[in-house]
Amino acid sequence: MTTTSGSTPEMRHHLDDPGTDQPGGLVGEVARMSAEERAEHEAEVADVVAPDRDIEVEVGETLLEMRDVTLSFGGLVALDSVSFSIRRGEILGLIGPNGAGKTTCFNAMTGVYRPSSGDVLLEGRPLGRLKKSQITRRGIARTFQNIRLFGEMTALENVVVGTDARHRTGVLGALLRLPRHHREEREGVERAMALLEFVGIADRAADKAKNLPYGYQRRLEIARALATEPKLLCLDEPAAGFNPAEKEELMGLIREIRDDGYTVLLIDHDMKLVMGVTDRLVVLEFGKKIADGRPAEVREDPSVIAAYLGVPDDDVA
Amino acid sequence: MSAHHFRSGTATKVPFGQRIRDWWNGLSRFHQWAIIIPVVVLVYLMPFLNFFPITTEPGTDFELALFNTARIVLIAIGLNVVVGQAGLLDLGYVGFFAIGAYVAALMTSRDSALYAEYPWLLVVVVGIAVTMVSGVIIGTPTLRLRGDYLAIVTLGFGEIVRLLADNIPALRGNVGFRNLERPPGEWSDGTRIFTQGDGIPWYWLTVTAIIAVLILVGNLERSRVGRAWVAIREDEDAAEIMGVPTFRFKVWAFVIGAAIGGLSGVLYAGQLGFVNNARFDVVTSVLFLAAVILGGSGNKVGVILGAIVIAYTPERFQVVSEYRYLIFGLALIVLMIFRPQGLLGARQRLLARGRQAYKRLVGKPEPVSTESPMKDSGKGTGA
Numbered sequence: 001m002t003t004t005s006g007s008t009p010e011m012r013h014h015l016d017d018p019g020t021d022q023p024g025g026l027v028g029e030v031a032r033m034s035a036e037e038r039a040e041h042e043a044e045v046a047d048v049v050a051p052d053r054d055i056e057v058e059v060g061e062t063l064l065e066m067r068d069v070t071l072s073f074g075g076l077v078a079l080d081s082v083s084f085s086i087r088r089g090e091i092l093g094l095i096g097p098n099g100a101g102k103t104t105c106f107n108a109m110t111g112v113y114r115p116s117s118g119d120v121l122l123e124g125r126p127l128g129r130l131k132k133s134q135i136t137r138r139g140i141a142r143t144f145q146n147i148r149l150f151g152e153m154t155a156l157e158n159v160v161v162g163t164d165a166r167h168r169t170g171v172l173g174a175l176l177r178l179p180r181h182h183r184e185e186r187e188g189v190e191r192a193m194a195l196l197e198f199v200g201i202a203d204r205a206a207d208k209a210k211n212l213p214y215g216y217q218r219r220l221e222i223a224r225a226l227a228t229e230p231k232l233l234c235l236d237e238p239a240a241g242f243n244p245a246e247k248e249e250l251m252g253l254i255r256e257i258r259d260d261g262y263t264v265l266l267i268d269h270d271m272k273l274v275m276g277v278t279d280r281l282v283v284l285e286f287g288k289k290i291a292d293g294r295p296a297e298v299r300e301d302p303s304v305i306a307a308y309l310g311v312p313d314d315d316v317a
Numbered sequence: 318m319s320a321h322h323f324r325s326g327t328a329t330k331v332p333f334g335q336r337i338r339d340w341w342n343g344l345s346r347f348h349q350w351a352i353i354i355p356v357v358v359l360v361y362l363m364p365f366l367n368f369f370p371i372t373t374e375p376g377t378d379f380e381l382a383l384f385n386t387a388r389i390v391l392i393a394i395g396l397n398v399v400v401g402q403a404g405l406l407d408l409g410y411v412g413f414f415a416i417g418a419y420v421a422a423l424m425t426s427r428d429s430a431l432y433a434e435y436p437w438l439l440v441v442v443v444g445i446a447v448t449m450v451s452g453v454i455i456g457t458p459t460l461r462l463r464g465d466y467l468a469i470v471t472l473g474f475g476e477i478v479r480l481l482a483d484n485i486p487a488l489r490g491n492v493g494f495r496n497l498e499r500p501p502g503e504w505s506d507g508t509r510i511f512t513q514g515d516g517i518p519w520y521w522l523t524v525t526a527i528i529a530v531l532i533l534v535g536n537l538e539r540s541r542v543g544r545a546w547v548a549i550r551e552d553e554d555a556a557e558i559m560g561v562p563t564f565r566f567k568v569w570a571f572v573i574g575a576a577i578g579g580l581s582g583v584l585y586a587g588q589l590g591f592v593n594n595a596r597f598d599v600v601t602s603v604l605f606l607a608a609v610i611l612g613g614s615g616n617k618v619g620v621i622l623g624a625i626v627i628a629y630t631p632e633r634f635q636v637v638s639e640y641r642y643l644i645f646g647l648a649l650i651v652l653m654i655f656r657p658q659g660l661l662g663a664r665q666r667l668l669a670r671g672r673q674a675y676k677r678l679v680g681k682p683e684p685v686s687t688e689s690p691m692k693d694s695g696k697g698t699g700a
Contacts, residue, residue, distance in 0.1 A: 133558070148555040150552060165559060177536055184541070185540070201377060206678070
């Protein structure tokens, strides 16, 4: 199992930390640990965060494939036969100007919209007409551009809802508190606690999601998505509204997530963030893919420069 | 100086309800039981507390008033699963109540073609089963709708049940069914325990049912099922994308709510000994809903309180009885203006092992904060 690297939980706790009274419980304990103890604790956390998932494809092979996906709303073509693939273990950036179809692309993958034509394949199998909840259980999780947490639930409960995607307790099992219910509750809460620590917001686990600071809410969304044990994690503008320091920390977190064995698809406007963290980029403009490659290559691509900076008038004709 | 005093006073002020909850959560399991058990005993002893401030006015039977209150409490707990937990506005809940009552009538009244000497417990089981099935039948098509549309369709369902009773000859419309069978059992002197006149056994039976239902519903609440319901209430689309099979759990909410409504219907029919189409109108449905909204939708203690207000005050005060719809209407309006979350705000604990988890994680007892974010000690204004 991989270990975590980069910023320590303590560093991340300072993000948006209102500087309240002495933290108690596990959070306070971690803060008081020696460096050695903390490294050990982090390794434990990482173990719970990244469980053994059954992924059929090897690292570096295609995990998700968009095959000629077209999506139109009436006359408006939001995606025009877009094809690209995401390889297992990489961080793929999806960029493009406003309205290029990035979020639509996400929605096509996660079942919010069904492609008008073309296929989305996960591990070589088309998602077809699966329901959104079934797609999540197949292994695609996402966060939302405009945060959509369960506001009245605590942070911990939000993440446990994510873990429930892997649970099988039914109404009868819960009603009679059968052994599976107990086992799943214990596992779910353990994992949710570890995830909250992993994203660095464990100190506010008992607070309602709607009362958390903005940065915490963004991180909670990531924790909740990770809780569903995804093969592919899709982050829709996770850094929106962050200042540079917070963005830096977020990049660290995204790298950690990848190092723990997740595959990440990232949408963001911030070129610096995207260039800095991704292994590969796909560029969309007006629903079409215009470039696909390593960040350094894409940055030099004339069509990408044109899309972002515009083309001088005399070049158009 | 006084201004300073005032400021420091409000800065540390915790709302009374919050203090109560914090105190309660700080108690050990043992201490909580040490309080719950005497309260339960007191509830069972209610029929013998028939004196001044509690007792009903002359002309109203105190024991029967208690039974009727308990019956509405049971209904409110059931409706709370649907409305409060899963957030599905159901205006036709009386339909399930009616189905329960009619099943009892059809099985145990000599007026019915289906009459046989069924054991009474079987009637309860069949009543619940039939309402659950009808919950599936009603829920499957209608739960694809949301919000106002769902409310309108369920309103229609409640009316359909009543109109069926009106128009199907076998259901005897206004004439109704007489002499329904009551639960078995005799006192030592040979008289029946369960009669129409004596409310005490019925009250005890209903309170027992309430306790059983509270335990079972509580089990559901602190499980994957309860979390799914609250997630659906909060943001149905996000819930689905987080892997919650929303439709299935919405139907389950409907079915479980229906089962509790059906049970209440069977008890009601048994006590009254008579069922016709008169008591199952929309107004009754709205009254049930008023109990849930008034007490605090999504809060079990709240809806019990709401049901007691709705059911007991008209029995206690003749004046309230005469103007009950006016008074409850005004009360609801006032409540919506000043306290839209109801007397007690929505809150449920959603983790079976939350107590230990929160203790370990943040060193605090399990949170059950309910009120608006404003009251949460001013934290989290950053969003």
